[in-house]
Amino acid sequence: GAGVSQSPSNKVTEKGKDVELRCDPISGHTALYWYRQRLGQGLEFLIYFQGNSAPDKSGLPSDRFSAERTGESVSTLTIQRTQQEDSAVYLCASSPLAGAGELFFGEGSRLTVL
């Protein structure tokens, strides 16, 4: 399809394991965002990529979290040594224009840390 694709859709892992979440943005979208959605909470900004500019990592909650993006394509969000508080839905969005542009969201990756 032509939308934002995220994988896996569901991931159950044990505390202390590393996980990798993947996002395929809409082709041609230069901006890519990661948000975290905890149960009963709003969307928490994690990181933003815009073209070849340095990413804004100001929302990453700890150094266990990292993200990469290759050019204007796929992005991966990696969580090392997962903790139970990392359990959440991780949403990826892309946009053709930063700022006033509309964000197009994927369906999210639901992470459960046991």
Place this chain on the structure above:
Amino acid sequence: AQSVTQLDSQVPVFEEAPVELRCNYSSSVSVYLFWYVQYPNQGLQLLLKYLSGSTLVKGINGFEAEFNKSQTSFHLRKPSVHISDTAEYFCAVNRWGGSNYKLTFGKGTLLTVNP
């Protein structure tokens, strides 16, 4: 810094009744405002947005919102809801200029439409 407050976490209504979902924001500069909807087991999609111009904004599925600068509000309304409108609704704000790419979301309002 900017923030968004959605005053109601849950709003139950009957089908064909009117509904208003409240949103207030805080920002020291001019802003763009958005409403997104998340249907069960789906990603978020844009309902409507206010960038400039007319303060009454119309969106998809019969929803509209009014920007009120003096009250720093952007409430979402629909005159007659359907069962299919059951979803979570998120208000979001993005300030003009600078690092204006960081959408700040409210905690969401769960709208449940009952028959």
